[in-house]
Amino acid sequence: MKTIKVGLGTCGVSAGGEKVYAALKNEIAKQKIPAKLLETGCMGNCYQEVLLEIIDEQGNDYLYGNVTPEKVKRILDEQILQDKPIEEWIVKGLKAENEDTFFSKQKRIVLRNCGIIDPNSIEEYIASGGYKAIQRVLKEYTPEQVIETVLKSGLRGRGGAGFLTGIKWRFCRQAAGDKKYIICNADEGDPGAFMDRSTLESDPHSVLEGMMICAFACGSDEAYIYVRAEYPMAVRRLHHSIRKAEEKGFLGTNIFGSKMNLAIHIKEGAGAFVCGEETALIASIEGKRGMPRFRPPFPAQKGLWGKPTNINNVETFANVPWIIDNGAEAFAAMGTENSKGTKVFALAGKIARGGLVEVPMGLTINEIIYDIGGGIRDGKKFKAVQMGGPSGGCIPATMGDLQIDYQKINQTGAIMGSGGMVVLDETTCMVEMAKFFLRFTQDESCGKCTFCRIGTKRMLEILERITDGKGQEGDIELLEDLADKIRNNSICALGGTAPNPVLTTLRYFRNEYEAHIRDKKCPAHRCGPLLTFTILEDKCTGCTLCARVCPATAISGEKKQVHKIDQAVCIKCGKCFETCNFKAIIKD
């Protein structure tokens, strides 16, 4: 019997995956087709969603991309009933590793099961080798040996800062006290990042297993997963997975027949970016406003309810079972001197093939963008890549040979971050980009530190002034001065990194700021108030369309006569430019 798998991560569902699934179910029942219908998580190549994988009796697999409910009938008729693959709908997938650089340059450790197993089935996770690592740890390891292994692997925290995971665990292990907590930080707040969501939705058990191993190493019997409430599917699948693990005796008392006890609870975050910061996250679990506090004491000494607490990110935990299974050496063999293993990136923006990708450390930015991402969309020019979200920065295209490595990325002024990688092309204005991120951090600042609360507001005002064409001499220097003060006078990383988007764009694209301020021009033709719209006389057919859409009635002209824009009345909304069917309107 053939198996049909539908990719039902949030990306697949958004693209209409559930409708495809329902159509398949309906048709299979109606025609009594002998096929097994299953769901799976994110396969990674989100740009081709909805994805549907068919595995035949011989184990051959066919991946169909861009599937719609209308295509379902033909796929069932030809591929399932007549064994005739529909070549024009088939896309290359996971298994066709050598044929397509989207997958061949990737190395999937964290995403090892994503898009392959059914995330709702604990049996499938076990069948793919899951929960072996924790059993081995319980039988053969002392807590100190686990920490030693993780240390030797060189695993660093994947949440952004890149602190060595083994050292963090040791701090918590050595902290005084009987009661200790483990927290999984799944409060993925960076706009443009969806790595943790996909992992939780597609392979929740790998995260649970990583947490179990960590709890054993730190000597904890209670753990929390702090997950965004905006990720309803991840929350649902986590609840389900924890219940299944409890039923099997993998969680609760005497897990796997050992002396260890562990309960895992889920806390839903309520939407505050600052709660990604450890001490703010702890305050939020305790039911308070999520405001960071001074460190030390670090959470490893005084964390949740005042007890020693170890916090790691989703991706960090998902790496741990693999390290135990395959050995620290195998993990450390990948990557560069300072950065071991792999990193998952959410590749998005002006990229041809966006999606979830996992690459070995040490790959270059160009390899990710061109070989995996297929280059820039619509034949445009690659300008920069934004890494690390609101805490990170823009790395220019000229530095495309830069390797993915914590130190090397830090040297550019950006940060590795949690893995958002947003590609920008020539139509992106870098000043506007900096303004976008600053508006975000300004809005998300918890308000505790003066410089973060008011300084970001002042910086935002200056950037707004610049993009409105009212920039003044001295604005750049004022931005730099404020950036320096905010960075040095905020207690948490939100404030400490908030100026990064401005500083990196100033470093690599200073001429764009100067063009805005001095020439009152936006080189990327993006900032409305700095644009001039004009009608080309030789191309205008006098169709009157632009005049009809103009909200300011700034366009005049008789039918079949050349039209004209009154610059004094024009509000530069760009509606005429978008509407013109003859490319007769230009913006400059």
Add this chain to the structure above:
Amino acid sequence: MKVNDKLHAQPAKNGLAGFKVELWNYEGEKGALIPLLQAAQDTYGYIPESAIDQISEIVGLPAAEIYGVITFYSQFRLKPLGKYLIKICDGTACHVNGSERIAGVIEDELQVSGNDTTEDGLFTLQKVACLGCCSLSPVIMINDETYGRLTPKKVQQLLKEYKTKAQNPQTA
């Protein structure tokens, strides 16, 4: 914590009384305030004043402090929602692909700005940081439906469909 899970799976449907009965399950539990507020919002679609008073009794915190927590987190609402909640994604990927233009079209069409509800109570706008389907950008969500790869024209068409649907509920 089992209680939390149950409450989330099945929000109380029978109004205030039912909500109150479920609330007592939380008494004395540590860190219950945020799950309680989430439960209240699941039940009513927003957090009414009466719910704040009840929760205040349960957790033993003054209403003012609870109000402080509510306004700190973007998830919580103190006003009822419109019939259709439009979430406009302004994540980085959507932003570089023109989400501002999409937001502008929606605001123009519905004559409502920012995070507000239309006068007829039909639509509530909400700008959100990231809906997580970046490869479909720009994206909006109307209630539970996601619409991707939008253009100003597509959005206008979409809003027209929803308005018609609201006027002729039997065809919906």
